[in-house]
Amino acid sequence: MKFKCFLSLMSFHIANISSVFITFDKFELSYSFTFDKMSYLTEHRLQFISGISVTHCVKECAARTHCKALRFRNRINVCELFASSLQDLTLTTGSITLQEGEQNITKSPCQDNCKYGEVCETNESDVSTCVVKECVNITIPENGFILGNKRDIGKRIRYKCNVGYVESNAEIGTVAECLYTGDWSTFTECIPSKISYMWTTWTEWSTCSVSCGGGVKSRSRTCTIPTVALNGEEECEENMYTGAGASCNKEACTCLP
Structure with missing residues (x-):
């Protein structure tokens, strides 16, 4: 798994920094920073974790093969994990962003055995396993949108269609729940009304x-x-x-x- 880090600053100046090597929760990681200004699409956000360090945030992304990017807001210690690559949408300051690119995982407690959608975790017995904790493959309907951005098991989202379109399965409901299998319980298409x-x-x-x-x-x-x-x-x-x-x-x- 490879990533590239970006640090958003007030200036448009771009500069490279030497690689950082860290060890956290049995993960050995190395990555490099670049100064830039970027942001993400929130509908692809997997996790919103507060009160952790940037090292912990990087580790949480490294524990997921489906984590394509992260944003760490260092002013308030908030970590956001995303299932999509970096999107150049708005200017963001005071945050560290990381996307696919140039990060190396030299050691993983799960030995890179986790499948797409699984998370590498270590329990109290110091045993590391791959656990399904999130639904990853969310599909935004064409001519529609999604309400809600929580992807944890048991969380729900709602599909909505634009004006002039209706949900194909409106009669059975358009609320999808993230199942323990890592799949969404339902999906809808937006068809012309x-x-x-x-x-x-x-x-x-x-x-x-x-x-x-x-x-x-x-x-x-x-x-x-x-x-x-x-x-x-x-x-x-x-x-x-x-x-x-x-x-x-x-x-x-x-x-x-």
Whole structure:
């Protein structure tokens, strides 16, 4: 596994620093820093860990083959691990960032046996094992987005679609849970929504225009949009209104003497 470190400063100056060699929790690591300004996409964040050192933060990323980058905010001692490579989105100051590039792990307690999605951990008995702790392969739906950025086992996210699109599995729910297997419980696609037009029921007939001699009565209906259907068809006419008339009280009028 290889990484490259970046230290974000107020200046745009770029400079290299000699490699750093550390040993932490049975991990032996070496990496080098470069000064720069970078940031990350938060939807790819795996972990948000507070109150640890930068060395511990680097070790946490090294323990995961699926960790592609990290950001350590040294002013508040916050470590963030990401499943994506560095993204040049916004300027960030006072933080150390690390992406795939030029870091070497010279020794790992799990002997590099952990699979993608597993974390190398050492228990109280000093035994190191590969443990599934996070769901990694999250897929953001095209024409949609995700609410929530927690990836731990048992955590949940929600899929949402942009305006004009609906979730393909909206009827069974769009909340996904991170299972103990490291898989998400569900996924959705955002498909175009079609508006379903429908005629309302006819109104009651109006009162006849005259009491005798032949008149007319009328009734009407309008076109409404009762719901947004996945495969609805436009069923109304273009004017979205229709009316109907009928003759009534056809009996001749009788003149009183």
